[in-house]
Amino acid sequence: MAYKERMGDGRLIEMSKEEIRRDIEAGCNNAAERGKIPALSEDAQERLLDILTSPERVASVEPENTVVFSTDNGCHSLYGNFSEAGGVGIPIDSVTANMLMERALGFDSVFYGWLDFCFKAAKAVITQHQQELESILMNTVSPCIYGAMPNLGGYYKPDGPFDNVGDLMAEGKIMEGMEVYERLVDHAKEDIVWVSEQLTRVGIDCINIDTTGAAGDGDFLSSLKACEELKKQTGLSIEMGMASEFVMGIHGGLEYDGNVLAGMYPHKQVKMAEKAGVDIFGPVVNTNTRQSTPWNIARAITFTKECSRVANIPLHPNMGMGVGGLPMAEMPPVDAVTKASKAMVELAGVDGI
Amino acid sequence: MSNEKLLETIQESIVKVDRDTAFQTVESALAQGMQAIEVIEKGLSPGMQKVGDLFERGELFLPQVMMAADLMTRIVQSLQDKMPPEQNTKNQGVVVIGTVEGDVHDIGKNIVKILLSVNGFEVHDLGRDALLNKFVEKAKEVNANIVASSALMTGTMQSQGDLEKLLKEAGIRDRVKTMVGGAPCTQYWADKIGANAYAENASEAVSKARELMAAR
Numbered sequence: 001m002a003y004k005e006r007m008g009d010g011r012l013i014e015m016s017k018e019e020i021r022r023d024i025e026a027g028c029n030n031a032a033e034r035g036k037i038p039a040l041s042e043d044a045q046e047r048l049l050d051i052l053t054s055p056e057r058v059a060s061v062e063p064e065n066t067v068v069f070s071t072d073n074g075c076h077s078l079y080g081n082f083s084e085a086g087g088v089g090i091p092i093d094s095v096t097a098n099m100l101m102e103r104a105l106g107f108d109s110v111f112y113g114w115l116d117f118c119f120k121a122a123k124a125v126i127t128q129h130q131q132e133l134e135s136i137l138m139n140t141v142s143p144c145i146y147g148a149m150p151n152l153g154g155y156y157k158p159d160g161p162f163d164n165v166g167d168l169m170a171e172g173k174i175m176e177g178m179e180v181y182e183r184l185v186d187h188a189k190e191d192i193v194w195v196s197e198q199l200t201r202v203g204i205d206c207i208n209i210d211t212t213g214a215a216g217d218g219d220f221l222s223s224l225k226a227c228e229e230l231k232k233q234t235g236l237s238i239e240m241g242m243a244s245e246f247v248m249g250i251h252g253g254l255e256y257d258g259n260v261l262a263g264m265y266p267h268k269q270v271k272m273a274e275k276a277g278v279d280i281f282g283p284v285v286n287t288n289t290r291q292s293t294p295w296n297i298a299r300a301i302t303f304t305k306e307c308s309r310v311a312n313i314p315l316h317p318n319m320g321m322g323v324g325g326l327p328m329a330e331m332p333p334v335d336a337v338t339k340a341s342k343a344m345v346e347l348a349g350v351d352g353i
Numbered sequence: 354m355s356n357e358k359l360l361e362t363i364q365e366s367i368v369k370v371d372r373d374t375a376f377q378t379v380e381s382a383l384a385q386g387m388q389a390i391e392v393i394e395k396g397l398s399p400g401m402q403k404v405g406d407l408f409e410r411g412e413l414f415l416p417q418v419m420m421a422a423d424l425m426t427r428i429v430q431s432l433q434d435k436m437p438p439e440q441n442t443k444n445q446g447v448v449v450i451g452t453v454e455g456d457v458h459d460i461g462k463n464i465v466k467i468l469l470s471v472n473g474f475e476v477h478d479l480g481r482d483a484l485l486n487k488f489v490e491k492a493k494e495v496n497a498n499i500v501a502s503s504a505l506m507t508g509t510m511q512s513q514g515d516l517e518k519l520l521k522e523a524g525i526r527d528r529v530k531t532m533v534g535g536a537p538c539t540q541y542w543a544d545k546i547g548a549n550a551y552a553e554n555a556s557e558a559v560s561k562a563r564e565l566m567a568a569r
Contacts, residue, residue, distance in 0.1 A: 009539045034410060153457060166463050169419045178416060216415075248460070249414025263411040289539045290553060321507070328537045330507050 003053050006336050008289035008296050010329030020294045021049050027291070027298030034245075035265040037306040040298065044347050048301065051343045052294050059338040065345050068352040070280060070316050072147045072210045072241055074111025075101050095135045102140050108352075109206075110140045111147060117210070118151035119191045120160070126198050134202045145239065146199050147208035150188045150222050152181075152215035160187075165250060181218050181251045188222035193229050196236060206237040206279070213269075214243035216250030217261040220269075224256050224276040231277035240273050241282035241318050242266070245303060266307040273313070280314050280352070283307045287322045297325035297340045304348040314351035317344060324353075356387055360396040367400030368407070370420045379428055389432040397425050398472055398559075405468050405555040415460070422467040429471065444475060446498040446566045449491045451479030453512035458505035458535075464555040465501070465534065472559050474499075485516050489523045497529055499565055501558070504535040513538070514546035530565040534558060 002014040015023070024045050032039035040048070051059065061067075075097035081089030092100070098110040112133055114122045122129060129146075137144055156164040162184060168177035196207045209227070213220040223240060230236050247269065249262030257275050264272070266283035273281045285300035304317050304324075322328035325340045344350055354362070359382045366375035382392050404421045407413040450466055452459045459481040470476050477495050479487050492500050500520065504510035513533045520526040530549040533542065543551035550565055552558035 007539075007541075009537070009541060011541060166415070166460060169415060170463055170467070172419070172423060174416050174419050246411030248411065249408075249416075250460075252414030252416050262414045265411070286536075289537065322536065328507065 004335075005052065006293040006327055006333060008287045008291050008293065008327055010327035010333060010336075013292065015292065015294070017049070017053060020052055020292075021045070023292045023295040024048055024052075024298040027295035028302045030295075031285075031299040031302035035267065035303055035306065037265075037267060037302065040302050040305065040347065044301075044305075045298070048294075048298060048343050048347060051339050051346075052297070054339070057335050059335075059342045061342050061345050067345055067350065068108040068316075070109050070145060070206075070208070070239055070282075070352055071107070071111050072113075072208055072282075072318070073320075074098070074107070074109070074113075074145070074147075076111075076113065076115075080115070094132055095139055098136050098140050098144075102142050107142065109143045109145050110136060111145050112136055113147040117147065118149045118154050119188070119195045120151065120154045122148055122195045123191060126195060129195075130198060130202045133199060133204060137203050143205040143237075145206045145208045146196075146204050147210050148192075148195065149211045149214065150192060150209060150219050150226075151211075152184050152188050152219045152222065155184050155187055178251050178253070181216075182254070185218045185222045185225070185254070188219070189225045189229070192223065192226035193233075196226070196230050197234060200234050200236055204236070206239055208239040208241060210241045211243035212240050213247045216248045217254045218251055219243075220247050220261050220264075220272075221254050221256055224272055227273075227276035227278055237279045238277065239280040239282065239316065240276075240278045241316075242269060242284040245283075245285045266303050267310050270307050270311045270313070270315070274311070278313060280316050281307075281311065282316045282318045284318045284323045285325065287324075287326060287328050289322075289328050293325065293327060293336050293340070296327075297336075297343060300325035300340070301343055301348045304344060304350060308349045315348075316352035317348070317350055319344065319353050354381065354385075356382070356385065359385065359387070360392070360399075363392065363396030364400035364403060367397060367421050367425055368403050368413075370417060370424055372424055375424055375428060376431075379432070383435065389435045393429060393432060397428060401425050401468060401471050402556040402559065405464055408464060409554050418464060418467065422471050425471045429473075445473035446562060447475045447477070447495055448499045448501055448562065449477045449479065449488060449495065449497045450501040450503070451483035451488060452481040452503045452505070453509050453516070454482055454484050455512065456504050456506055456509035457481045459503070461505070461535065461555070462503040465503070465552070465558045468555045468559050469562060472563075474562060485512060485519050488516055489519050489525070492520070492525060492529055493523070498569070499530045499532055499562055501532040501534070501562075504533070504538065507537045510535065510537050510542065513542075513548065517547050530569075532558065532561060532565065 028039040078097040080087030101107040165177045212223045532550040550561040
């Protein structure tokens with residue numbers, strides 16, 4: 001019998017049960033080898049096989065397994081008209097969009113973020129943010145999360161004062177590049193802290209520092225240091241979502257709490273986040289577009305399960321376009337999304353998504 | 354030491370950026386009768402490809418990649434004089450590479466550039482957020498053999514398809530080969546837009562570039 005599955009780029013394919021089983025095992029083993037962590041047990045792999053071969057287009061969980069959602073995009077997908085968010089471009093404002101998300105769609109949290117989505121850019125429009133957030137907060141009940149990226153790349157010329165570290169290193173100026181990168185960290189940290197402090201003045205419930213580590217180990221370090229400071233000064237709730245399954249070593253020697261950050265996989269990343277005071281951690285596992293969705297989902301669950309095992313804070317793994325085992329497609333297919341989410345909850349034991 | 358062991362040591366010395374061992378082992382290999390081209394193709398190149406692979410697994414970091422590339426470049430330069438002209442590893446081909454307009458991700462593209470360069474390709478890098486007409490202009494200017502584009506977002510990868518059209522409109526599509534790469538790209542995408550090759554990572558970009566040149 002042939003089962004409809006998908007490739008990592010979202011294309012529909014057909015696979016036999018045995019092929020799916022083999023891909024699940026291979027995905028697990030790939031994660032185990034990369035992260036030096038245990039693979040999923042045979043029972044877990046068989047359960048995953050059951051979930052992925054079920055005929056339903058939309059999967060769900062049993063009542064006792066329901067989890068909450070937090071988001072790094074939220075209402076943008078209603079009024080945003082840009083491809084990466086799968087936006088539908090409905091001409092409404094952010095207040096109305098959030099009310100829709102909460103009242104009509106039952107979201108567990110409401111959201112606000114600048115379309116540029118980075119803390120540095122948010123500085124220029126902070127008063128607009130405060131006004132809009134105040135309106136959102138007065139018209140909704142659910143916790144309100146503000147999302148933005150550290151985005152160390154935004155500090156390179158011409159957007160910022162620093163020479164591009166990658167360019168410096170490519171020119172052979174390796175030590176100079178590393179020194180510039182070290183200086184970036186505190187700049188980004190200051191901006192994260194300042195923007196977050198301004199938003200606490202209007203009563204924001206939580207900051208989502210999103211795509212942490214996208215610009216490498218310094219990006220991760222700036223976020224961790226910002227969390228520490230925000231916790232001491234404001235007590236603000238903080239969600240940290242990663243950008244990649246391992247922290248890219250642009251510097252290679254940056255440390256937090258005596259640990260080298262470069263090369264860390266989710267089960268190590270979460271311990272740094274805990275140390276910094278993060279309240280919710282969102283690990284990321286990248287999708288390989290050359291592999292099937294069963295391979296990718298098995299791999300994502302293997303990494304996330306180990307992260308969940310060692311974590312002392314709630315985990316909300318990132319699941320969406322190209323992450324969490326889901327296809328790299330602007331609108332990830334509902335069958336893949338729901339089956340992967342069900343498997344992630346049941347098998348990785350996560351607290352939310 | 355056997356030739357195999359010498360080559361293995363050369364590979365490892367590139368990965369570890371062990372300059373002294375690298376140069377000494379290369380000298381030993383030559384003294385033992387190995388050809389310079391063999392040292393490059395079976396020792397240095399595989400070592401550098403392993404560096405690229407380890408970076409993409411998070412086991413090596415950017416400074417190490419850059420230092421390894423620098424070491425390999427220096428060794429290759431020192432070997433150029435010892436090779437007969439027909440074996441000269443320079444001019445494996447001329448490549449124009451860039452991250453397409455609207456996209457500022459360039460780390461992966463930079464690693465590809467490095468590996469292509471150390472493997473003898475003449476690489477012209479347009480940087481990030483490169484306008485599509487710049488790809489065409491540069492390809493004409495340097496008489497490129499390969500035009501390679503990188504895109505990291507589904508929103509920007511469409512530009513790779515637009516680039517194919519622009520190359521056709523400029524009348525040079527028949528004489529260049531195109532290669533695409535980046536996280537959302539797949540072989541299916543390359544086939545869909547009519548690109549000649551897709552490379553999943555930097556190491557594969559080198560082997561695909563060589564295949565494209567061999568097929569000319």
